[in-house]
Every structure is written in C-alpha cells, then in structure tokens.
Amino acid sequence: MxxxxxxxxxxxxxxxxxxxxxxxxxxxxxxxxxxxxxxxxxxxxxxxxxxxxxxxxxxxxxxxxxxxxxxxxxxxxxxxxxxxxxxxxxxxxxxxxxxxxxxxxxxxxDDTVCRLMTAPGVAVLVALTYVSTIGDPTRFPHSSSVGAYVGLTPRRFQSGETDHTGRISRCGDRLTRTYLYEAAGIILNRVSRWSTLKAWGTRLARKIGHKKATVAVARKLAVILHRMWRDGTEFRWSNKEAAVTAP
Missing domain, CATH: 1.10.287 (Helix Hairpins)
Known part of the structure; x- marks a missing residue:
C-alpha cells in the first residue's frame, strides 16, 4: 500500500x-x-x-x-x-x-497500471505484475478466462458418477497469483470502504470460509482488472457505477 x-x-x-x-x-x-x-x-x-x-x-x-x-x-x-x-x-x-x-x-x-491501481487492494506490485503477465488484454476474448490463466480456478474431477471440485489449479504465473491473493486479503480485511466486490466476498466468507472466499475474490479481481484494462475504465465501487459485473 x-x-x-x-x-x-x-x-x-x-x-x-x-x-x-x-x-x-x-x-x-x-x-x-x-x-x-x-x-x-x-x-x-x-x-x-x-x-x-x-x-x-x-x-x-x-x-x-x-x-x-x-x-x-x-x-x-x-x-x-x-x-x-x-x-x-x-x-x-x-x-x-x-x-x-x-x-x-x-x-x-504507464496509464494502464495507474488505472488498475484505482481498484482496492491493487498497489504497484499487483498492477505491474498483472500487466507484465497478461501482456495484451485482447488475447482473452472473455475476461472470465483470466482467472483460469493465472491458476485461480478450481480443478474439476469427473469420472463415471464422480463429479467434484478440487483445489485451484495453480497453473500460470505464481507471483501474479500470489499478489492477487494478497490484494484480495487486503480488500476483505483492511479496506474500510465498501464495494460490491468486498460485500460479495464478505458474504461468501460466511458460507465457505475466509480462505476459500479470499481465493474467489482474487479470481474475481483478476477478471475485473482485465475488464478495466480492456474498456479503459477505472474501478467502480457500486452496482450503480458498474457498467459490467464480473462473473
């Protein structure tokens, strides 16, 4: 910070x-x-x-x-x-x-880095690492793909009648994943201003636990940052401000 x-x-x-x-x-x-x-x-x-x-x-x-x-x-x-x-x-x-x-x-x-830093929890290291890892946002036609690219989506096991979700894949860049997770923790624990993202993560933490909720917020943050980058917009704190909500 x-x-x-x-x-x-x-x-x-x-x-x-x-x-x-x-x-x-x-x-x-x-x-x-x-x-x-x-x-x-x-x-x-x-x-x-x-x-x-x-x-x-x-x-x-x-x-x-x-x-x-x-x-x-x-x-x-x-x-x-x-x-x-x-x-x-x-x-x-x-x-x-x-x-x-x-x-x-x-x-x-860099204007893009400064724009991404308008998001809560996103400081210099998070923004720079994210931009240097993604490189070109247009190579992801859907922002939701970024979560999988950095290894923050859960693995799914399917065999016969078995179908369950495991831990995150941890594919992609480790530093980017680590910094996004740290940023998510800051959003949930240290950022005092409420946002749609913080409210969603807080509700999720009550249901599935703080650690899993932090991973989910990190994944959603990765998606939001990509949308901000691609659209050239700053972070929107509420649903009224948001033009698009991350999945």
Whole structure:
C-alpha cells in the first residue's frame, strides 16, 4: 500500500517514457521478490540466533529491525555473529528499497497500471505484475478466462458418477497469483470502504470460509482488472457505477 500511495500523491517523480517494458518490469519484480525472500530468511536466522539467549527481536517503537537487534545483543561472540547477519540484512534491505523506487517509477509512466491501481487492494506490485503477465488484454476474448490463466480456478474431477471440485489449479504465473491473493486479503480485511466486490466476498466468507472466499475474490479481481484494462475504465465501487459485473 505504501508504494501505491507514493504513486498516487506524486511524491516520486521521474521523466516519463512511452510504454511499459514488460521484460524489464518482470525482471525487476522477480529480483525484488527474491531479495525480499532472502531478507525474510536472514531475519528469521537472526531471531533464531537470539532466541536461545532469551532475546526477542519484536517490534520496537520508533526503531528499525536492525536497531532493535543491536540494542538487545551485548558485546561478545553472539554480537559478532549477529552483526555479520545484520550487515547482510541491511544490504539486501537497501537493494529492495532501490528496486521498489524503480518499480514506482515504472508504474507512474504507464496509464494502464495507474488505472488498475484505482481498484482496492491493487498497489504497484499487483498492477505491474498483472500487466507484465497478461501482456495484451485482447488475447482473452472473455475476461472470465483470466482467472483460469493465472491458476485461480478450481480443478474439476469427473469420472463415471464422480463429479467434484478440487483445489485451484495453480497453473500460470505464481507471483501474479500470489499478489492477487494478497490484494484480495487486503480488500476483505483492511479496506474500510465498501464495494460490491468486498460485500460479495464478505458474504461468501460466511458460507465457505475466509480462505476459500479470499481465493474467489482474487479470481474475481483478476477478471475485473482485465475488464478495466480492456474498456479503459477505472474501478467502480457500486452496482450503480458498474457498467459490467464480473462473473
């Protein structure tokens, strides 16, 4: 949500260029995701190192993770090991920030990405990953096909008299599917403004459970984003505003 706010308010400005280089954006997104995973792994290693000493690196008010850890660890062998891990963590964190700023720049330069970000839960990473994965919206004659393309439709098993629905197929791009799922979770849990999509997902959660409802909202969001892209429209929050409802 922070990256999206930077884009919307114009805090980060750079000379605009025409079009979105899908391959470059994809490389930036993938590299950032890999670095974030490494940062998380290092953070867990540091916490695991401190735990036997009874030290918990929780959230410190006004302090970064590195500052919190350094305030806990006294001088000695544990300090040397922890400091080595912290320096690596800080170096990765710096690169993540650099790539995040670059992605903000790429998002600001593309009208489609900015339009998709009018949808709740859709920030820079979601919009850029979605656009770079789909590429050309016209290759999907029906918006409903996008859900299957990114692997968010349930598998169906049919054999003789057996006919039941299984888990989602998980076909297609994993990052796109992951970010759409995260966006759906934000819509259901963190976005305070009600929309037709949020209301539908909330009702569904009461019937089938929160996790399955989040997947369903992610699938529906993928369909809505495609329709917005193809029609050149912004997100419509209510049925009165919506020209077309996603299936």
């Amino acid at each position: 922070g990256l999206a706010q930077i884009v919307r308010t114009g805090w980060y400005r750079e000379v605009a260029v025409k079009g979105l280089d899908g391959q470059l954006v994809r490389a930036l997104i993938t590299t950032r995701a890999q670095l974030v995973a490494q940062r998380v792994d290092l953070g867990n290693q540091i916490r695991g190192l401190l735990k036997p000493f009874g030290l918990l690196a929780g959230k410190g008010v006004g302090k970064t993770f590195a500052e919190k850890v350094r305030s806990l660890v006294p001088e000695g062998p544990a300090h040397d090991v922890t400091e080595a891990l912290l320096r690596a963590w800080e170096a990765i964190n710096k690169e993540v920030a650099t790539l995040s700023r670059r992605l903000v720049s790429e998002a600001r330069q």
